[in-house]
Every structure is written in C-alpha cells, then in structure tokens.
Amino acid sequence: MKKTLILVVALMFVVGVAGMASAQISGSVHDFSGSIAWSVTTGEICKPCHAPHTTNVDLDSILWNHDPSLVAAYQPYASSTMNDTAGQPDGHSKLCLSCHDGTVSINAFPGEAGGGAMVAGSLQIAKGGDDLRGQHPISMLYDAGATSDDNLVYPASSVLFGANTLDQVLPGGKVQCSTCHDVHNTLGETNGAFLLRLDNSASGMCLACHVK
Numbered sequence: 474m475k476k477t478l479i480l481v482v483a484l485m486f487v488v489g490v491a492g493m494a495s496a497q498i499s500g501s502v503h504d505f506s507g508s509i510a511w512s513v514t515t516g517e518i519c520k521p522c523h524a525p526h527t528t529n530v531d532l533d534s535i536l537w538n539h540d541p542s543l544v545a546a547y548q549p550y551a552s553s554t555m556n557d558t559a560g561q562p563d564g565h566s567k568l569c570l571s572c573h574d575g576t577v578s579i580n581a582f583p584g585e586a587g588g589g590a591m592v593a594g595s596l597q598i599a600k601g602g603d604d605l606r607g608q609h610p611i612s613m614l615y616d617a618g619a620t621s622d623d624n625l626v627y628p629a630s631s632v633l634f635g636a637n638t639l640d641q642v643l644p645g646g647k648v649q650c651s652t653c654h655d656v657h658n659t660l661g662e663t664n665g666a667f668l669l670r671l672d673n674s675a676s677g678m679c680l681a682c683h684v685k
C-alpha cells in the first residue's frame with residue numbers, strides 16, 4: 474500500500490516536471506541557443522533579450538538587452554471606427570518589434586557581432602519594416618473612456634483571459650503584443666501554435682474581447 478502511494482506520488486512528480494519542461498523558453502521558438510552564430514556569449518537563452526547589467530534603460534527596463542529597432546516612426550493601424558487611436562508602438566510592443574519588424578538581426582545585442590539572420594519574412598509583423606497598417610492595432614487603450622462600448626468585453630478583474638484576467642494582460646490599460654502572446658512560452662503549446670495566451674479555435678481569443 475505504502476509502496477503504491479510512493480509510486481503514485483513519484484509518477485505525479487515525473488509527469489508534473491515533464492509537463493513543465495515543455496512550457497518554457499528552452500526548446501521554444503524563442504530559444505536561440507542553437508540558431509544564432511554566437512561569438513562570445515555561448516548560448517545563454519535569456520541574453521538575446523535580457524541581461525543582468527544592461528545599458529538599454531529606456532526600453533521600459535525589464536533589463537532589456539536586445540538592440541532596439543531602427544525604425545524612427547511606424548505607419549500605425551488606422552480606421553474611422555476605432556474609439557482610440559493606435560499611435561506609435563510603446564511599452565513592451567517595442568521590445569517585440571526590435572526583432573519582429575525585421576530591421577535588427579537576432580544576434581544584435583551587446584557582446585555579439587550583430588548582422589546575422591533576421592526573423593523569417595513570414596514572422597516580420599511590420600511588413601517592409603515600418604508598416605503596421607495591416608496588423609491588429611496595438612498600443613491603444615482597450616477601453617478609451619467607454620465602459621459604454623458594448624462592442625467590447627469590459628475588462629473587469631473578474632473577466633478571464635486564458636490563465637490571466639483580462640486587466641492583467643492590458644499593461645497600463647493598453648493592448649500590446651504581449652496581451653495576446655506569451656513570449657516566454659510558459660503555456661507551452663496548450664493553445665496551439667503562435668504562443669497564444671488563449672485558444673483561438675472558433676476565434677475564441679477574439680471573442681474574449683470583442684462582443685460580435
């Protein structure tokens with residue numbers, strides 16, 4: 474009896490650890506330890522994005538290490554029916570764009586040579602480097618002064634968005650890249666590809682915000 478219990482507990486531990494092992498940077502699309510032509514930093518998995526000592530103090534800190542985008546001004550999404558305006562990308566969206574606009578190479582960070590591969594063309598969100606007009610708006614307020622906007626789910630702290638509440642994924646009240654995507658892959662492939670925070674089959678993620 475006791476042996477069975479120990480076996481069951483041991484099995485639970487193994488399954489638990491194995492489950493966790495797939496849900497992290499290591500081995501994910503954001504693990505560059507095998508794909509970058511490293512010169513000196515020997516495959517540290519955090520370093521392309523964060524370092525314990527860095528000079529990029531302007532990029533909302535979080536010890537950001539990757540070289541910033543070369544784009545001075547983007548063409549943001551624009552439409553006559555938006556409540557708020559999607560202005561220049563701000564917050565953590567700028568961090569994603571430092572690779573995903575396709576102007577800075579993956580290995581462009583202190584200690585590395587730079588000038589290596591860019592993200593693949595199909596993953597370059599700012600087509601042509603600065604063009605965000607065809608992408609879901611970012612860096613605008615989720616709810617621009619309108620609790621009365623009945624086209625949107627109101628971000629009360631009780632409304633769930635995947636493993637978080639909706640207001641937890643809206644830093645400063647804004648929609649950013651990291652609202653929909655989980656850059657560290659902590660959820661693994663639970664929600665399919667693209668590191669989504671929420672399963673988008675049957676457009677489930679869209680409907681978590683849009684009342685349509």
Ligand code: HEC
Pocket residue numbers: 498503504518519520521522523535565568569651656657
């Ligand atoms: C591909 C780039 C990338 C890599 C690699 C990466 N991070 Fe991050 N990290 C980010 C971005 C972008 C944010 C901001 C995320 C957000 O706004 O949700 C962030 C936020 C954080 C934060 C603060 C917010 C939080 O989620 O707790 C910590 C701590 C952190 N990362 C630690 C790490 C560690 C440790 C590693 C290596 C194991 C790592 N990151 C690898 C891009 C990266």
Ligand code: HEC
Pocket residue numbers: 566569570573595596597598609610611648649650651652653654667669673678
């Ligand atoms: C409103 C939610 C949302 C926001 C905000 C968002 N994405 Fe996405 N993204 C998605 C979904 C959903 C997909 C899955 C592909 C699809 O359905 O077209 C995706 C796909 C992608 C892909 C795969 C290539 C592609 O075009 O399909 C990349 C790379 C990406 N997003 C990066 C970003 C970056 C960088 C930002 C910020 C500039 C961002 N995303 C903002 C929802 C979002």
Ligand code: HEC
Pocket residue numbers: 502503521522539565568569570571572573579591592593596650651654655656666667668
């Ligand atoms: C240091 C550069 C870098 C940064 C910073 C970065 N990415 Fe990526 N990302 C990549 C590369 C390179 C790939 C493609 C890896 C591959 O397929 O080999 C990728 C892949 C992706 C994909 C495709 C996932 C899939 O399943 O195909 C998404 C979505 C994505 N990134 C979103 C983001 C978001 C959102 C941020 C910011 C929160 C971000 N990335 C920050 C370099 C970066």
Ligand code: HEC
Pocket residue numbers: 551552553554555556557609610613614615616617625648652653676678679680681682683
């Ligand atoms: C985290 C919440 C959130 C998610 C998830 C989300 N959206 Fe949005 N979306 C918004 C907000 C907020 C706006 C801006 C609304 C406004 O200001 O009128 C917006 C704007 C839009 C617009 C432009 C509306 C206009 O008036 O120009 C379209 C179209 C749209 N979203 C479609 C989608 C689709 C399709 C998905 C799923 C792939 C999706 N959204 C996922 C929050 C979200």
